[in-house]
Amino acid sequence: MSLVATMPLPLYGFLEGDTIGLLILADENESIASLARKLQEAGNIRVRPRPEVQLVYQGKIIDSALSVSDAGFTALERFDVRQP
Amino acid sequence: MLKRDDWLHLARKLDWDYSYVSEKDVFPEEISGRPWLPHSEWRDWEEAFKTSYREYVQNQHDKDAAVYAVRDAVGRLEDIQKLATPWVNGLKVHGAALPLAEFTGVISNLRGARFGRDSAWRTMATFGALDEYRHTEIPLLLLHELVRWDPQFDWTHKLYHTNNWFAIAARHFFDELTIGQNAIEAHVATNVVLETGFTNLQFVGLASLAHGAADHSFEKMITSIQTDEARHAQIGHPVLATVMKHDPEYAQYLIDKWFWRNWHLFSTLTGITTDYLAAVDGRQNSFKEFMEEWIIDQFQRTLDEFGLKKPWYWDILLEELETYHHMVYATAYTYRSTLWFDFVIPSPAHRKWLRQKYPKYWDDLEAVWERIEEHWRAAGPGAQGESAVHGSALLAFCDLCQLPLSAGTPRNNTANTLVIDGRKYILCSEPCRWIFSREPERYANHRELTKRVLAGEAPATLPALVSEYFRLTPETWGKDMQAGKYSWF
Numbered sequence: 001m002s003l004v005a006t007m008p009l010p011l012y013g014f015l016e017g018d019t020i021g022l023l024i025l026a027d028e029n030e031s032i033a034s035l036a037r038k039l040q041e042a043g044n045i046r047v048r049p050r051p052e053v054q055l056v057y058q059g060k061i062i063d064s065a066l067s068v069s070d071a072g073f074t075a076l077e078r079f080d081v082r083q084p
Numbered sequence: 085m086l087k088r089d090d091w092l093h094l095a096r097k098l099d100w101d102y103s104y105v106s107e108k109d110v111f112p113e114e115i116s117g118r119p120w121l122p123h124s125e126w127r128d129w130e131e132a133f134k135t136s137y138r139e140y141v142q143n144q145h146d147k148d149a150a151v152y153a154v155r156d157a158v159g160r161l162e163d164i165q166k167l168a169t170p171w172v173n174g175l176k177v178h179g180a181a182l183p184l185a186e187f188t189g190v191i192s193n194l195r196g197a198r199f200g201r202d203s204a205w206r207t208m209a210t211f212g213a214l215d216e217y218r219h220t221e222i223p224l225l226l227l228h229e230l231v232r233w234d235p236q237f238d239w240t241h242k243l244y245h246t247n248n249w250f251a252i253a254a255r256h257f258f259d260e261l262t263i264g265q266n267a268i269e270a271h272v273a274t275n276v277v278l279e280t281g282f283t284n285l286q287f288v289g290l291a292s293l294a295h296g297a298a299d300h301s302f303e304k305m306i307t308s309i310q311t312d313e314a315r316h317a318q319i320g321h322p323v324l325a326t327v328m329k330h331d332p333e334y335a336q337y338l339i340d341k342w343f344w345r346n347w348h349l350f351s352t353l354t355g356i357t358t359d360y361l362a363a364v365d366g367r368q369n370s371f372k373e374f375m376e377e378w379i380i381d382q383f384q385r386t387l388d389e390f391g392l393k394k395p396w397y398w399d400i401l402l403e404e405l406e407t408y409h410h411m412v413y414a415t416a417y418t419y420r421s422t423l424w425f426d427f428v429i430p431s432p433a434h435r436k437w438l439r440q441k442y443p444k445y446w447d448d449l450e451a452v453w454e455r456i457e458e459h460w461r462a463a464g465p466g467a468q469g470e471s472a473v474h475g476s477a478l479l480a481f482c483d484l485c486q487l488p489l490s491a492g493t494p495r496n497n498t499a500n501t502l503v504i505d506g507r508k509y510i511l512c513s514e515p516c517r518w519i520f521s522r523e524p525e526r527y528a529n530h531r532e533l534t535k536r537v538l539a540g541e542a543p544a545t546l547p548a549l550v551s552e553y554f555r556l557t558p559e560t561w562g563k564d565m566q567a568g569k570y571s572w573f
Contacts, residue, residue: 010534010538012480012489012499012501012510014489014497014499016494016495017448017451017452017494017495018452018494018497019410019411019412019414019415019449019452019490019494020411020415020479020480020488020489020490020497021479021480021488021489021490021497021499021510022477022478022479022480023477023478023479023480023534023537024477042475042476042477043477045418045455045456045459045473045474045475046414046415046418046452046455046456046475047451047452047455048451048455048458075508076501076508076510077501077508078499078500078501078510
């Protein structure tokens with residue numbers, strides 16, 4: 001476990017069904033599943049959360065068990081959360 | 085004494101050859117604009133009104149008298165208090181967006197009055213500057229009386245002095261259109277695109293809605309302003325014709341760029357007022373239909389007149405006509421405390437009308453309103469619901485238009501990222517990306533709101549952002565007009 005604190009990674013999240021893109025601060029160590037949940041919570045006011053979603057980054061569906069850093073996310077990039 | 089026709093032509097067309105400075109020094113390209121051409125290429129510049137100063141002053145005096153008369157008869161506080169609440173809030177939207185934007189038009193016209201390339205152009209721009217000063221003063225005068233009734237009307241003057249997100253977007257637009265612009269681009273963009281195009285949404289569309297809402301003061305104000313616009317808008321056409329003759333590619337670029345920039349701002353401003361804050365009972369036209377009739381058709385005629393082509397993004401524009409202002413309004417409703425006017429949830433009958441007018445994507449937008457209603461039902465009406473039925477995540481904004489990333493559809497948002505010189509930008513749509521990419525040196529150093537937050541220039545939490553950066557207070561920030569007490573809940 002790293003003792004070095006990581007800076008949150010700012011990302012643009014787009015939730016399917018929503019009317020706006022949102023700024024989402026990701027933890028590099030958090031899982032893709034957690035990041036998808038975070039965006040669903042942020043857009044919950046306008047979009048009903050869905051039990052099953054997939055996260056798409058740079059045109060590819062990302063394995064939900066990967067971490068944000070393992071998936072190669074860089075700051076200020078777009079990701080999408082949508083229904084399978 | 086000479087008759088008018090004996091001296092007017094000489095007074096309007098008073099150019100001369102320079103003996104101890106060059107023409108390029110008198111009219112530098114940086115501020116007069118490009119293509120830089122000798123005066124011989126501009127000397128045929130002409131417009132139809134050919135007004136003298138004496139006539140101008142007399143006409144404006146008469147028009148001002150008519151505005152005062154209508155205000156005294158039907159524009160007092162007690163008259164405004166009788167209007168429907170949604171319409172009053174539409175008045176707050178336009179009241180805030182209009183006057184100081186018009187003031188930037190004073191500066192732009194004064195630039196034309198000095199750096200326009202023909203004396204008749206400079207004469208007309210002098211009148212244009214006086215016009216725009218009038219357009220600043222009239223709404224400030226008419227709406228000032230309302231501040232003591234509703235403090236949100238204070239934003240008529242305050243908006244542009246804040247870093248409210250809409251103020252940032254509108255300032256970015258008007259700074260480029262008018263304040264930081266050369267004379268050629270400013271007059272093409274303002275006169276040809278904005279004033280003969282998009283202001284029809286205000287002066288024809290909104291005027292008819294004001295009439296329907298029995299707001300005769302607002303109706304009179306904007307129709308009076310329109311008579312000035314119709315005159316000074318004539319500056320742009322002979323300017324565009326000369327640019328078209330010498331550099332048609334640049335002429336096309338200016339039209340394409342400014343039509344898109346106008347579209348996003350006016351869609352946000354007038355789109356939501358037309359389709360959400362004006363009553364739909366007994367009315368025929370939606371915002372989309374206003375756009376189709378008074379903007380799209382007229383714009384195509386203007387393009388044909390100059391031998392210009394339709395912008396490459398035409399299909400994107402037609403798609404956005406279906407969705408953009410709906411996406412912005414639904415978003416803004418859930419962030420209403422970030423703005424200076426109140427919002428309403430469209431009723432079932434209103435949504436049925438919207439579905440008829442916008443069938444293509446309404447199912448997805450309906451789902452958003454149903455979700456918002458679920459939250460109100462769970463939280464209950466009143467103050468508790470007001471805070472519970474509100475977004476808390478930070479919105480993201482476009483690096484070009486500075487408006488929320490609400491382009492595309494709920495299923496397919498069209499935002500896209502761009503890297504220039506190692507820096508990342510996000511653009512809400514392909515046309516915004518195209519404009520940004522054509523002139524990165526103009527746009528790259530301006531930070532949209534999200535990047536100000538990330539840079540530590542603006543607070544990172546929504547409550548601090550609203551109160552400290554947007555300068556809203558509990559009395560002035562936007563709320564639900566019914567406080568969640570809707571009969572159909």
